[in-house]
Amino acid sequence: MSNNEISKEEVDQYDRQIRLWGIEAQNRLRNANVLIIGMGGFGAEVTKNIVLAGINSIVLMDDKNVTMVDGSCQFLIDITKDIGRNRAECSVSRTKLLNPNVKVSFIAETIKNLSNDYLKKFDVICATTGSQEDITRLDETCRENGTVLFFGCVQGTFAYYFIDAGSHEYTKKTIKNQETTYSEDVQEFPKFSDVLETRNPSTLLIKALDFITGVKKPILMEFGVACAVIGGIVAQEIIKAISKKDPLYNNFFVFDSQGDGSGQFYKVLKEKYPCQKFD
């Protein structure tokens, strides 16, 4: 639990969300440390939402520099001044302004160069970029460390994410005959490498997996609106993962912003179990 008391100022600032998820969840958020890998539009949206929610610290990581295309989705950089500079570094000052309570820093690194010891510091890692090998290794490390891993991309107008929360313990809320009861429950998540072996018939899911495995060439632009939608959903899942309230969506999500506005969840398991619906 918290080792430092929440202040009156924080209670006022977070009033509207404490009324939603309670003081205990807020205290868990106040002690959570998050790493965002890839500071494009998707990374910026997730960062904004969880910094506003009031986590303890966030590290922004990117090894790329700002280019013109960032102007269509990345609102944490200053497109009039930052072109050619490191994307993570440029995002720090506006991120700090979102919520002065949150410690914000950056690293200009690649996933390969991150040590297990460094990764251990984080409760949640959200990668919005990375090769299949990078993410496979990162996922193994996160499972060992008990870190929740989100991995997703916005490819043009198409967006998807995968989550591995290992064995995730959470408090389950049941309402029966108007009476609310709470119980402890555990969700088991398949590993990233297993998910890639699935034989799922859904074209949307196959499209996402083709991007992940490199069958499809990456699209270098992120559509801002797709970033907003998936960034909101991932941020909400990060908050759930940290606060350990309510079950997480297990384990794959696809959103096509050229579709009808709906998003599609999948529970993707290993090859022998084709995609299962979760109820």
Place this chain on the structure above:
Amino acid sequence: MAVNCANLLPIELCEKVKNSKVFMVGAGGIGCELLKNLVLVGFPYIEIIDLDTIDVSNLNRQFLFRKEHVGKSKAEVAKESALKFNPNTKIIAYQDNIKSDKYDVDFFKKFNVVLNALDNRSARVHVNRMCLAADIPLIESGTAGYLGQTTLIKKNLSECYECTPVSGQKSYPGCTIRNTPSELIHCIVWSKHLFNQLFGEADADEEVSPDTEDPEAAGDAGEAVQKNLDFERVSTRKWAKENDYNNLKVFTKLFHDDIKYLLSMTNLWTERTPPKPLVISELSDTQDNQSNVIPDQRIWSIKECFDKFSNCLKELKERIKDDENLIWDKDDDIAMDFVTSAACIRAHIFGIQRKSRFDIKSMAGNIIPAIASTNAIIAGLVVLQALKVVQGRAKDCRHIYMNLMPNPRNKLPVSGYLCEPNPKCYVCSKSSIAVRLAPENITLRFFQDKILKSSLGMVAPDVELDDGKGTIVISSEEGETTENMDKTLSEFSIKNGSQLKCDDFLQRYEVTIVIAEASKEDLPEDQEFEVVGDIEQLKSKKDDVQNENGKNGKNEKDDTDFLEVISDEEMEVSEPKKRKAEDDNEVPSGKRLKTDAIEIE
């Protein structure tokens, strides 16, 4: 310099975006996210209006604002912050009321699409009518906690905001509030009334003393009535003033004498636990063991309640030195302490579980929780809808929901087809409305203020009689019909079946109201009129009443419009009474989704 949508969207769509004009109503939670999305996508021309200023409790989600902006105009600061994302955008900001006649039909007509990011029903009703009158597509949206939705409102294509009438506002019968509270909310409502009686504008509907006309207590309070009559003649405020707001006297009157009096109405307590009058010297200071809570979440002891109550009386008395009327505000600490302490004391007397100041603030201020992520998702979906409208594909818009869990087909957000306009809608389908009332009891002023303005959402109505001469009984021109206002409907021979042509020029909205006479007993408890909808509904209602002897005869729809129930923020304090329905934080009803969308796969 802006790359924006060029490489991602079809060229013809980009061209249309480049030539579009957008009007955003509201710069709050959804509004901040929406403005960011519009600017990043490359919408070149945006006008934005919001009357509000920035509050510290906005900062957990309205990310265009920071601490140093508290107190400044939302529209202005949102504009300045969003321009940093794309300095080429033209943004015009108004800190103003959307209902002002500056924003008339011609003003609306210059836009390709209007985006609502509002937090209250009355403004939504107004913009709905303006967009119908100007025939401009309107994208509506709303969120509450984890829930949210967006839809398109377009004349002749889809349902308007008022196609599904809302069931009557949640109000509590006066005798429950004054005599027999059974839930904490009754005590909170009573305490807010008490605040107004003592320090604000007294309202006859907000009496706090025992109600001797309680039908349950009939013929029971004879002797006591005599005793109390003296008090009834003097207003609560006058009485308190004469006693210099002395805490001992006020406390004893409210929490001892009045309770004793209630006890004398013995019929009330045959099947209820009788209340226990309090004596100041015997107040308990015991507190439950409360760990792991913030100070505001601690439940006060009764002794503590008395101390807070006394302190509030002292402070508030100072504020009304110049005979000022205070307006209760949940964000005013003393006003909030007053309601918390008074409500807890009253709850204790009636054996009702007390709650903390934190929880009572939610209930008294109708606070709706709000977070950044839901607003971000909904605002993203709003822009997808706006792009379809701009592209000329309005019919491809959907009614889209954010829910707590994916639907059975694992979809979230969930989208469904737009509903067709309701052919009986009194707003978009020129249907008439029946209003049940007693013409001899209703003045034209009441008809104008409570029925036409509050209930039917008009801003400046004109009313014409069907007397063959077209007599104007209410005019929106200042002073033209002032002398009529205190006369009753009967004095103008308005009776059962009379048709009144009501017209709001600003909204270009016209509706015929058919009067259906109803005596006080026929009307819902404590209400002086009832809007029934169209004539057929009135008929079916009468049948219901006859068949079921009034029980459950309210022809109410249970699939209330989610946009009605939710809002981005708490309600404005200025209109607390008619908004009570909005604090019900309901999960959106899936019933409104007529068909599940076809899977893309």
